[in-house]
Amino acid sequence: MSSKRLIYLPLGGAGEIGMNCYVYGYGAPDNERLIVVDIGVAFPDMDGTPGVDLILPDIAWLEERKTRIEAVFITHAHEDHVGAIGHLFERLGQPAVYARAFTSNIARGKLAEYGYSDKVVKTVSKWPETVTAGPFTVGFLPISHSIPESSSLVIDTPEGRVIHTGDFKIDHNPLVGEAFDPDLWAEVAAPGVKALICDSTNVFNTHEGRSESTLxxxxxxxxxxxxxxxxxxxxxxxxxxxxxxxxxxxxxxxxxxxxxxxxxxxxxxxxxxxxxxxxxxxxxxxxxxxxxxxxxxxxxxxxxxxxxxxxxxxxxxxxxxxxxxxxxxxxxxxxxxxxxxxxxxxxxxxxxxxxxxxxxxxNGKYHVSGHANRPDIEYMQKLVKPQIVIPMHGEHRHLREMVKIAKGNRFQSILAPNGMMVNLGGNEPSVAGYVETGRTYLDGSAQVGALDGVVRDRIRMALNGHVTVTLILDDENEPLGEPWCEIMGLAQTGRSRAPLVEVLEADLDQFINRASEATLADDDKLEQQLKKIVRQTALDEIGKKPEVTVVISRLSA
Known part of the structure; x- marks a missing residue:
């Protein structure tokens, strides 16, 4: 039995539509050589990610292993597949990037914004041309989609052939780009396919897909x-x-x-x-x-x-x-x-x-989807006849439905959302472990983690408003004047009909006048009490508990 394994790991795009990023690896456990397929973005909204410019996959796991990355392969030029290449390229260790001509053109433009040379991106012709990347041999197999030169990837490994469909539809007359060629696909599948990693976006649409030429x-x-x-x-x-x-x-x-x-x-x-x-x-x-x-x-x-x-x-x-x-x-x-x-x-x-x-x-007259509907997905599975079907590019409900379809067609299948590492070796797929995944926000020019609290604090301020309290004390802990407040995003007056700022300042002044020497001497205790008073007073006056920033200044003689 081999001590090496073939792994598949989605870091984005499996459990959501967008932000695609998939990893394949081969080698001894925890020492595999890696290739990355696609590195895309998702787009923010004002409800959940206010002020954020783009959402990037969390590549911390990859960054820790960047010396083991052989190459990045881009299936096509949609933003959710190539949009993060410039933002994350440095963190990936600047590996070689491979794509077909149109996608290369777009990828070079994104990398040029960060000062990288055109030579970073290598242009590859369509199948049967291949690229060797460590233990992998990878070819770009034309597939129809809603952007030129979309390609599935034929990934040959020591454990067998893997086909990563990328985004696709069955279109025999797409007008621009290559038509779907069933004979070529049958030829590629003929030696046997270990695993088909398959687009599941439109799995619930039971109608056959329509061609672009019908519009x-x-x-x-x-x-x-x-x-x-x-x-x-x-x-x-x-x-x-x-x-x-x-x-x-x-x-x-x-x-x-x-x-x-x-x-x-x-x-x-x-x-x-x-x-x-x-x-x-x-x-x-x-x-x-x-x-x-x-x-x-x-x-x-x-x-x-x-x-x-x-x-x-x-x-x-x-x-x-x-x-x-x-x-x-x-x-x-x-x-x-x-x-x-x-x-x-x-x-x-x-x-x-x-x-x-x-x-x-x-009415469906003026648009056709770029993704395969359920009949086309089933056709793809039966054409390729893989040992294993793994759904990707879809929300959890899409992935789950695809697993049902695959098993109904008597293919092995496993639901692998973002962060689940799958061992594709042996007679059936198995869970090889779990990786912490999430999102990275491009906030202006800074990259911040989803758990860093930046967006959370922004949402809390938007929901609750904000109060800044300023207090000046001398070197004997005596207040120099009354504390004063500035409010943002809050009603100016409340139940008492008095200005909210004046009510807050009055309650804070009362507290300061009766606070003990020990409290006035301890910044942490003082800040905690001031915040508590502001939030309680605001709740009584306007029914809101605002976010509070306390600034304590101590002046010495």
């Missing part, structure tokens, strides 16, 4: 019926959809204008890497505004309600000189990701107040 006619029909300006939004990375929208607008006799930095960046990267051989002619916002409104179609960023994107700016009134008016049409050619509903609904209502008609994806 064009319906969008042309919609645009042709409009008499005002038409604006459409989708994911900037969905280059095929951007092209579909642009071609539909052109077919309806409109000039096309792209708005939003991310949108232009993705189209430029597609042209530079040969993903796009043609794209309708585009005009500048200035030229678009000089044209009759019924001759213009804008394609803009912000399909998820992002506050700084073009869609939100247009909803606020104006963006780059463009103002929407009564009779214009705004099309969401996208699905709202769970958690983003508030931002999208806010924009829809703002447009409604302007008289702009909004069309979303509720």
């Amino acid at each position: 064009g006619p319906a969008i042309v029909e919609l645009i042709s019926a409009q008499r005002g300006m038409v604006v459409a939004t989708t994911f900037a990375s969905n280059v095929a959809r951007v092209k579909t929208l642009a071609e539909a607008g052109e077919a309806a006799g409109r000039s096309i204008c792209l708005m939003g930095r991310a949108m232009r960046r993705m189209i430029e990267a597609s042209v530079d890497t040969g993903v796009l051989s043609s794209f309708p002619k585009v005009v500048s916002p200035e030229d678009a505004m000089a044209m009759p409104r019924d001759n213009v179609m804008l394609i803009v960023t912000g399909s998820q309600g992002e506050r700084r994107a073009a869609s939100a700016q247009l909803a606020n009134g104006k963006y780059q000189g463009v103002v929407l008016k009564d009779g214009d049409l705004f099309l969401f050619s996208s699905k709202t990701i769970p958690g983003n509903e508030k931002g999208v609904i806010r924009i829809i209502n703002q447009f409604s107040e302007m008289g702009v008609d909004v069309v979303d994806d509720s």
Whole structure:
């Protein structure tokens, strides 16, 4: 029996949708050589992570083992798969990064922001070209998704072949990028597959997935019926959809204008890497505004309600000189990701107040998902015929349902959420241990741990308000004047009808005047008592217990 093992460890993306980061290792226990698959981000919201810029996977376990990391492999260029590469590259020990041309273009841009050379990212051609990384041989197997050059990874190991699907759908005519090739997949699976690590995002959708090529006619029909300006939004990375929208607008006799930095960046990267051989002619916002409104179609960023994107700016009134008016049409050619509903609904209502008609994806005519539905997932499993199926890229309920499907199809399966290390060796998968996982917040330019208390304190201040108490004592512990308070985020007056600040200061002054010498001499005891009085008085006056900061200054002769 071998003393070495093959492990799989998700650090993000298994138990959530987004922030993908997966680790494979082979070697003696606790001394495996490692490869990392994807290093993505999740996006914050004002309810749970106020003020945070991005959410990154917690890579503390990897950082401690960075000398054992052979390479990083990026399956595709969506932010939840490549968005953290620049932020975390130093902590990973700056290993080689491998990706296909389009993804390499995006990854290089992210690393360049941190001063890294273009040479860090190695561009790899599609299967059968492979890369050797320690005990692993890895190839990029084309798969259809909603961004160019998406690839599954064929990972050959001493324990057998592993296929990591990445995000995928079964699309035989995706318009941009490679079509799904069942013959190639059957060929790759023919030698036998130890484990299939499989996208589970749409496992509850029982309808067969639709091709990107089915959307064009319906969008042309919609645009042709409009008499005002038409604006459409989708994911900037969905280059095929951007092209579909642009071609539909052109077919309806409109000039096309792209708005939003991310949108232009993705189209430029597609042209530079040969993903796009043609794209309708585009005009500048200035030229678009000089044209009759019924001759213009804008394609803009912000399909998820992002506050700084073009869609939100247009909803606020104006963006780059463009103002929407009564009779214009705004099309969401996208699905709202769970958690983003508030931002999208806010924009829809703002447009409604302007008289702009909004069309979303509720009827399914203007958007198709980039993820495999249940029939496609089952097709993938039966095509590959793996010994083991492990679900990833999904919430816990998605992972659990995928395990049921796999076992129903007589494949071994195990539910492995973030932090569960699985031993893929032997005759069946087993739990090899657990790793502490969580989230790292990019807060401005600083990375802070989810348990560091920064965001927790921010939420508590937002919920409860804040009071600062300042007290000055002399070297004999005698107060120099009364304590004074400053309040933030609290009502100015309470039940007594007197200003809250005055009530707080009066109660604090009473305490100071009767406090013992020992209390006045002990900063810790004094601070504790002052906080207690402020919170109790505020509760009596306004029904809130605020966060309290006490500043005690001692002046000597």
